[in-house]
Amino acid sequence: MVETPAEAASGADAESDDAASRSGRDFGEAAATVAISIRGLVKQFGDNHAVAGIDLTVPAGSFYGIVGPNGAGKTTTLSIVAGLLRPDAGTVVICGIDQAKEPLAAKRVMGVLPDRLRTFDRLTGRQLLYYYGLLRGLAADVIEKRAADLARAFDLGDALSRVVSDYSAGMTKKIMLAGAMIHSPRVLVLDEPFESVDPVSSAVILDILRAYVSHGGTVILSSHGMDLVERVCSRVAIVVGGEVLAEGTIDEVRAGQTLEARFVELAGSSGEVEGLEWLHTFSD
Template sequence: MPEHVEHAESTDRTATAVPAVRVEGLWKRFGDQIAVAGIDLELPAGKFIGLVGPNGAGKTTTLSMVTGLLRPDMGRIEVGGHDVWRDPVEVKSRIGVLPEGLRLFERLSGRELLAYTGRLRGLPGAEVDKRATQLLDVLDLAGAQHKLVVDYSTGMRKKIGLAAALLHNPEVLFLDEPFEGVDPVSAQTIREVLVRYTRS
């Protein structure tokens, strides 16, 4: 699986810091098809990192395994020093995920979706409301916060999905195709939010 890891934004970290993500000997096979062949990665905290490769290279499969959505055939995955498969509750409380082909509760408004997501994560109502207001404003969705998600454009859906992924202030954020089908203005907004998040 030919992959390239690119480093974009960074902040100073000590060499002894626990990696944000550590992957050792990761394998996944679907029948006779090898989707992921022995990946080893160590991704430091405080960086904005992209995993790139051609279609069918196994990027989404890798991301699904790293985020605990798909069990690997072999290998070990740690996020923030916690094993994804031995301590899944701890890992999932520390990560935010914007998956490819995002499915949303379309009969909720944008604000209702964030309120629901926050409460599922166990956040206090006042905290959810405060964070939702900040994210809706930063992602330029405040004017559409009471509109049903079913009526959102592709770019708006990506942005509300990103807001939901960021709502609990995760230590590590995973995004699969965050700019696919997104207009240039929305893409720039998303990029600015990600850079700001990485710096923090």
């Protein structure tokens, strides 16, 4: 029996739909297992290559750490991932969404805590969380409920009624992290989340982040605290000079040493202690 053109076209459409369906399933499965995919990332400021061809894959549901010396390119990398900077080259895919092609969609699935705590600090903590919720398109009643839950979880208490400019550095970190989480994102991008945070607050933040990851969320963070990264992260990348020198599970990267010792071995030291003999004699 000979197919009519209409039947042939119908069959072709069916095959095309089936292929698209399979492709969509494959794409969805890939997106389900990889939260962030970074390929060939490059960012240059003048003559300085802040990021020089970084490749990273962050599995979904993981606690991923990026460590490196000052000026290594950690903040630049995370700023690009968060959509705060445009790369000169390379791609960033967030939960299956190409950031360059669909920047708004990529940002919707992320919560971001930037390195420099710039915010609307003349608002009270409650007003700031409400504003964050509105930016994320949440209904007023949902914002109020979540703000109360977050304030309780982060132990902010009466601080919600005070202006953020009166907060300590640690409290500011907590209110901004709460704001980053208010829309229940799939991925949290956190630049130095524990810097200037006291041990008690650090423990509270860690408990919240661990629970978030245990329920399928993904955290990528930068930190100078090697002990903390070694304790809480499942994978880590050591970045020096805008390049990844080591990446993998904590055990793979530290290679039988502590993470700090491995970091020092890879990063090296350019400090010179010679010539400071005058410091060994005192002026009085």
